[in-house]
Amino acid sequence: MLHKTLQRQLIKAFGSQQRIPKDLYSLFQTISDTYFHADEDRDLIERSLEISSRELENLNRKLQSEGELIEKEVEKRTQELSAERNKLSIILSGIVDAVIAVDLERKIILFNKAAENVTGYKVAQVIDKPIDDVIKLFDNATQISSETFCPMPQNNFEGIIYKKQGLKMLGLKQQQTYVDLLTGQIQEGHVFNLGCILTLHNISKEMQLEEMKLDFVSMAAHELRTPLTAINGYLSVFIEESRGTFTEDQKMFLDRITIATHQLVALVENLLNVSRIERGAFTVKLEKIDWLQYVKRVVEQFEERAKQKHLTLTLNTPSTLLPPVMADPLRISEVVSNLLSNAVTYTPGSGSVTVWFEKTANEVITHIQDTGEGIPPEALPHLFTKFFRVSGKLEQGSKGTGLGLYISKEIVTMHNGRIWAESTFKKGSTFSFALPAVKSD
Ligand SMILES: Nc1ncnc2c1ncn2[C@@H]1O[C@H](COP(=O)(O)OP(=O)(O)O)[C@@H](O)[C@H]1O
Numbered sequence: 359m360l361h362k363t364l365q366r367q368l369i370k371a372f373g374s375q376q377r378i379p380k381d382l383y384s385l386f387q388t389i390s391d392t393y394f395h396a397d398e399d400r401d402l403i404e405r406s407l408e409i410s411s412r413e414l415e416n417l418n419r420k421l422q423s424e425g426e427l428i429e430k431e432v433e434k435r436t437q438e439l440s441a442e443r444n445k446l447s448i449i450l451s452g453i454v455d456a457v458i459a460v461d462l463e464r465k466i467i468l469f470n471k472a473a474e475n476v477t478g479y480k481v482a483q484v485i486d487k488p489i490d491d492v493i494k495l496f497d498n499a500t501q502i503s504s505e506t507f508c509p510m511p512q513n514n515f516e517g518i519i520y521k522k523q524g525l526k527m528l529g530l531k532q533q534q535t536y537v538d539l540l541t542g543q544i545q546e547g548h549v550f551n552l553g554c555i556l557t558l559h560n561i562s563k564e565m566q567l568e569e570m571k572l573d574f575v576s577m578a579a580h581e582l583r584t585p586l587t588a589i590n591g592y593l594s595v596f597i598e599e600s601r602g603t604f605t606e607d608q609k610m611f612l613d614r615i616t617i618a619t620h621q622l623v624a625l626v627e628n629l630l631n632v633s634r635i636e637r638g639a640f641t642v643k644l645e646k647i648d649w650l651q652y653v654k655r656v657v658e659q660f661e662e663r664a665k666q667k668h669l670t671l672t673l674n675t676p677s678t679l680l681p682p683v684m685a686d687p688l689r690i691s692e693v694v695s696n697l698l699s700n701a702v703t704y705t706p707g708s709g710s711v712t713v714w715f716e717k718t719a720n721e722v723i724t725h726i727q728d729t730g731e732g733i734p735p736e737a738l739p740h741l742f743t744k745f746f747r748v749s750g751k752l753e754q755g756s757k758g759t760g761l762g763l764y765i766s767k768e769i770v771t772m773h774n775g776r777i778w779a780e781s782t783f784k785k786g787s788t789f790s791f792a793l794p795a796v797k798s799d
């Protein structure tokens with residue numbers, strides 16, 4: 359179609375539409391069509407540009423406001439996180455026990471106030487440091503490696519992975535404390551690089567008190583020993599020299615005094631032994647011992663007591679040769695005597711006490727069996743603890759201390775042996791201990 363303006367111009371030039379030459383008219387028509395479409399295109403482009411820029415503007419505005427929202431959210435979350443962290447560190451600082459967390463390489467990532475107090479280090483000095491550089495833990499004299507007290511997480515385990523009481527700990531400048539240690543692990547730990555969490559409970563004060571108690575017991579026992587030795591000595595000399603002049607009653611009184619004095623001496627010796635054991639001053643000197651001959655001699659010392667109580671005391675000689683054992687003759691005689699003394703004491707008249715042996719691949723086991731009162735099952739687990747005595751008529755009748763079995767167990771343990779008891783209440787008991795045998799070569 360011819361553009362209206364062009365058509366008007368052509369009519370004006372040629373007078374009327376009919377006068378316009380056909381060729382010219384169609385040429386102008388082509389030109390007009392081209393321009394018309396171009397106009398249309400321009401229009402379209404302009405319009406779409408206009409729309410796009412408007413959309414862009416909108417979009418930009420939207421983006422801006424969303425950006426602001428995100429920023430606000432991030433800020434809020436950061437605040438929440440730091441508040442959470444503050445809360446956590448406040449809570450941790452309020453805990454009286456030291457809490458130390460380490461990462462998967464055992465480097466410290468958390469160290470609370472109590473940890474500072476117990477180790478002497480400040481938190482800034484230890485963060486990111488290997489735990490081994492900060493604390494050293496000892497079980498008696500042996501150092502425990504961090505691989506032991508803080509093993510790395512395995513099999514998604516959650517809970518307590520190490521627990522030990524009464525450990526010595528060296529912190530800053532070898533500052534020494536005593537602690538109970540508990541190591542925990544959480545299942546998702548490895549996800550955020552958390553190895554384990556140590557909780558250390560400071561028991562230095564309790565240990566100090568315990569030490570004072572031991573010092574007192576040891577001092578008192580030492581002080582008692584001297585006058586007791588004098589009483590014992592003079593008493594036996596007096597009885598020996600004047601035996602013929604005593605009336606029956608006087609003899610009975612003097613016998614009772616003698617028994618009581620012996621009991622006191624035994625008590626004092628036991629107390630001294632306990633305090634030696636507890637302070638680690640009780641040692642054994644091992645030597646090769648012909649075990650059967652050795653036990654025979656100890657048993658012989660009880661024959662008189664057994665006869666007085668009308669007890670049959672027997673030692674069963676093993677059918678095959680017993681290998682020698684490694685033992686401290688003085689200490690181990692205390693164990694055999696304690697067990698024999700108990701068997702004789704806690705077996706009523708006309709019963710029997712039998713000693714017999716058993717040989718295993720690398721041990722010699724000695725059994726001391728009696729037909730006595732036996733031990734109630736509920737008492738069995740406590741037999742080898744300090745001052746434990748089975749309550750009942752025997753306890754009231756006999757004047758023991760409850761230390762014999764405790765000391766015996768400690769002595770056997772020092773020989774790398776084992777000690778145990780089996781008993782049927784009212785029927786009898788068997789106390790047994792195993793000592794490592796000397797291998798024949
Ligand atoms: N052979 C035994 N038969 C029955 N009870 C026993 C025997 N041996 C030990 N006991 C019980 O175990 C307790 C602890 O023994 P022990 O440590 O030797 O202390 P004590 O003999 O001084 O009481 C005894 O008081 C007794 O109740």
Ligand SMILES: [Mg+2]
Pocket residue numbers: 696699700758760762763
């Ligand atoms: Mg005893």
